[in-house]
Amino acid sequence: MAEDPAAIPVATDHHYKEEPTVLPSxxxxxxxxxxxxxxxxxxxxxxxxxxxxxxxxxxxxxxxxxxxxxxxxxxxxxxxxxxxxxxxxxxxxxxxxxxxxxxxxxxxxxxxxxxxxxxxxxxxxxxxxxxxxxxxxxxxxxxxxxxxxxxxxxxxxxxxxxxxxxxxxxxxxxxxxxxxxxxxxxxxxxPHVPDGTELGERVFHASETRERLARSFNNPTAPYHFNIVGSGQTSADVFMHLRRSYPNARITTNIRGFAMRPEDDTHFVNELFLPEFTDWFHGQDEKFRQKIIDEYGLAAHTGVSYDLIPQIYREYYEDQVAGGRVLALHRFTELVGVRADADRATATYAHLDSGETSLVESDAVILATGYRYxxxxxxxxxxxxxxxxxxxxxxxxxxxxxxxxxxxxxxxxxxxxxxxxxxxxxxxxxxxxxxxxxxxxxxxxxxxxxxxx
Ligand SMILES: Cc1cc2nc3c(=O)[nH]c(=O)nc-3n(C[C@H](O)[C@H](O)[C@H](O)COP(=O)(O)OP(=O)(O)OC[C@H]3O[C@@H](n4cnc5c(N)ncnc54)[C@H](O)[C@@H]3O)c2cc1C
Known part of the structure; x- marks a missing residue:
């Protein structure tokens, strides 16, 4: 597995210090x-x-x-x-x-x-x-x-x-x-890496996107095929960046649901982020707190900036006008495994609507699959x-x-x-x-x- 840039590592050797600790002054x-x-x-x-x-x-x-x-x-x-x-x-x-x-x-x-x-x-x-x-x-x-x-x-x-x-x-x-x-x-x-993922030069978490692109995808005119997994803000940002940086690239976005959805930062919902909310939330029982988290996830985790969605939609439309050759959005599509070879990434996707699976080869799979604590x-x-x-x-x-x-x-x-x-x-x-x-x-x-x- 590639080095996880954000995790605190486990000390591999608990006897890293041969001397007993001397109490500090x-x-x-x-x-x-x-x-x-x-x-x-x-x-x-x-x-x-x-x-x-x-x-x-x-x-x-x-x-x-x-x-x-x-x-x-x-x-x-x-x-x-x-x-x-x-x-x-x-x-x-x-x-x-x-x-x-x-x-x-x-x-x-x-x-x-x-x-x-x-x-x-x-x-x-x-x-x-x-x-x-x-x-x-x-x-x-x-x-x-x-x-x-x-x-x-x-x-x-x-x-x-x-x-x-x-x-x-x-x-x-x-x-x-x-x-x-x-x-x-x-x-x-x-960075969250879904089960069944073999990380490698061509399969990486989105948190490493800039350095990976600079290292392995340094020809801006090449017709690379990128597969993005995920439907949140990071997926949207990575899509726009790839589209601007590689005009000839094929970009396929794979999302588990029907569509990317907007972040809900409307006024009343955004009161979730008032300082006094923390006290109120902390005072609720566990079941009620979980209900709030489930109901308002679009305010914090899963939503894409409202203004970015029409920009992305326009890119798809313009691609369709040009013959529909390079952009694809695969709905109800869940990544269930990826193999990283030296020259390609082979991903297996489950199609949640038809129940079928497919094998897709591409130049890179970018995991916009979020973070965990x-x-x-x-x-x-x-x-x-x-x-x-x-x-x-x-x-x-x-x-x-x-x-x-x-x-x-x-x-x-x-x-x-x-x-x-x-x-x-x-x-x-x-x-x-x-x-x-x-x-x-x-x-x-x-x-x-x-x-x-
Ligand atoms: C791409 C991205 C964009 C975001 N944009 C927004 C936004 O617009 N608005 C918003 O509200 N939130 C945003 N967030 C969410 C959140 O606010 C940020 O993740 C924020 O950076 C969290 O701050 P932090 O200091 O807790 O963690 P981080 O910013 O991740 O910093 C953690 C630091 O700890 C260091 N570290 C980790 N482990 C060790 C170790 N073992 N030893 C020494 N150092 C270590 C790392 O090097 C790092 O510098 C965004 C998150 C991401 C991933």
């Missing part, structure tokens, strides 16, 4: 250690800076520098949320980390021209640049090229008092430890016995995003992105990140002042 202990420095932990870094408590933090990220979903950073692709859902505006519009302040600090006239665009939806390229600008202001608190391998519990007088985070510097290969009482986990979603988290295998599970697939996550733990386990483990079932849709989206970040920081500060007493 107070000076070596960080108030906060964050795994990952994407938008979630970047929002936390800002909340830490803007809070009154003097908390020191270190964030560890395996990337060489800030990059938001680089494999899907297609020119022209737009954000699915308003720029006001940046790293801070929802909580503190006066902050210097707002998107508008970013614009003001860029080249002369940029703010005025953005305003003159009359849009709430910047391109992803521009928003990535905004994130990178904000991240650049925390360089002294981030260690890039650093992969977290494992987390273990260090015993104190009354139980577990500290966590040891074991990481590897990807440039030097050196393994080192960081110690903390508050661990913030924000590794992002793990698998639990228990493999990198926490060293401490998972201390953490409560609400179901076999889900931690018991408190309102403050920390995981319930056994008696005597003092450190706090906060999860970001993993609590959709209990905290609502904003968990996996950008909308409420500043609010969530502030709630986590408040909880850490309170925990610390209780300890200090």
């Amino acid at each position: 107070e000076l070596e202990i960080r108030d906060v250690v964050g795994i990952g420095f994407g938008p979630s932990n970047l929002a936390v870094a800002i909340a830490l800076e803007e809070c009154d408590a003097p908390l020191d933090a270190l964030f560890l990220d395996r990337k060489p520098g800030f990059a938001w979903h680089p494999g899907l950073m297609f020119p022209g692709a737009e954000m699915q949320v308003s720029f006001t859902k940046d790293l801070i505006t929802m909580r503190n519009p006066r902050s210097r980390y707002t998107f508008l302040n970013y614009l003001a600090e860029q080249s002369e006239g940029r703010l005025g021209r953005f305003i003159n665009l009359r849009t709430f939806y910047p391109t992803r390229v521009e928003f990535n640049d905004y994130y990178a600008w904000a991240a650049g202001q925390f360089e002294d608190r981030v260690r890039w090229n650093t992969e977290v391998l494992a987390v273990t519990a260090l015993p104190g007088e009354h139980g577990t008092e500290l966590l040891e985070v074991v990481s590897r510097d990807q440039v030097t290969g050196e393994t080192f430890s960081t110690f903390t009482r508050n661990l913030l986990i924000a590794p992002g979603g793990t 698998p639990m228990p988290i493999p990198a926490l295998s060293g401490i998972n016995d201390n953490l409560h599970m609400e179901t076999p697939q889900r931690y018991a996550i408190r309102r403050d995003y920390s995981v319930e733990s056994v008696e005597g386990f003092e450190p706090k483990v906060f999860l970001q992105g993993f609590a959709e079932a209990t905290h609502g849709f904003s968990e996996v989206l950008l909308s409420l990140m500043p609010v969530r970040a502030a709630e986590i920081v408040r909880s850490i500060a309170e925990h610390r002042s209780v300890e200090a007493r």
